[in-house]
Amino acid sequence: xxxxxxxxxxxxxxxxxxxxxxxxxxxxxxxxxxxxxxxxxxxxxxxxxxxxxxxxxxxxxxxxxxxxxxxxxxxxxxxxxxxxxxxxxxxxxxxxxxxxxxxxxxxxxxxxxx
Amino acid sequence: xxxxxxxxxxxxxxxxxxxxxxxxxxxxxxxxxxxxxxxxxxxxxxxxxxxxxxxxxxxxxxxxxxxxxxxxxxxxxxxxxxxxxxxxxxxxxxxxxxxxxxxxxxxxxxxxxxxxx
Numbered sequence: 001x002x003x004x005x006x007x008x009x010x011x012x013x014x015x016x017x018x019x020x021x022x023x024x025x026x027x028x029x030x031x032x033x034x035x036x037x038x039x040x041x042x043x044x045x046x047x048x049x050x051x052x053x054x055x056x057x058x059x060x061x062x063x064x065x066x067x068x069x070x071x072x073x074x075x076x077x078x079x080x081x082x083x084x085x086x087x088x089x090x091x092x093x094x095x096x097x098x099x100x101x102x103x104x105x106x107x108x109x110x111x112x113x114x
Numbered sequence: 115x116x117x118x119x120x121x122x123x124x125x126x127x128x129x130x131x132x133x134x135x136x137x138x139x140x141x142x143x144x145x146x147x148x149x150x151x152x153x154x155x156x157x158x159x160x161x162x163x164x165x166x167x168x169x170x171x172x173x174x175x176x177x178x179x180x181x182x183x184x185x186x187x188x189x190x191x192x193x194x195x196x197x198x199x200x201x202x203x204x205x206x207x208x209x210x211x212x213x214x215x216x217x218x219x220x221x222x223x224x225x226x227x228x229x230x231x
Binding site: 033050093102 | 151156207218
């Protein structure tokens with residue numbers, strides 16, 4: 001099972017501030033995903049990323065969100081101007097192959113917007 | 115449209131009881147994949163199993179077993195002789211590649227399982 005860490009584990013920010021959430025895979029992966037889980041609710045897909053570009057994004061992933069792999073290793077999710085409703089747990093997930101693509105999730109970053 | 119329904123919001127059992135978590139899915143695809151994930155109180159999502167639509171064999175792994183029935187679009191999860199450590203939220207998820215290039219997962223709302231000593 002691939003290993004992945006996420007930093008920070010908890011982020012508290014003021015509404016309107018920018019936040020960057022980081023996903024650090026331990027080994028090489030090709031397929032990256034971000035999901036979020038609002039407290040007590042189901043896990044929702046945000047975006048998938050392959051070969052240094054977005055493959056698919058959901059209706060949640062609006063212009064406030066962006067993703068990139070700035071150094072070929074870390075995979076980041078940026079929220080430009082946070083809103084109260086962005087408070088959630090954000091999970092990075094990794095896949096190693098296109099077919100039979102189990103997605104292994106990181107431990108998550110809990111984002112709290114005040 | 116892809117959809118996963120977990121009708122049981124919460125289940126409570128006493129240790130050593132068997133418990134079944136229900137999952138019903140909807141998809142128009144003939145090829146799809148079903149998953150179960152466990153979310154313990156610590157919050158991480160732990161992969162438990164993947165099932166391909168073309169493989170209807172049921173699977174057993176220790177105290178865990180899964181019953182996949184295409185005729186009823188169900189992928190139920192049974193824990194035998196439950197233990198307190200099984201207490202968690204369990205999510206069923208569907209992956210279907212229709213209109214999706216990298217197979218996003220569609221999750222159900224989860225079932226909170228509490229096992230009392």
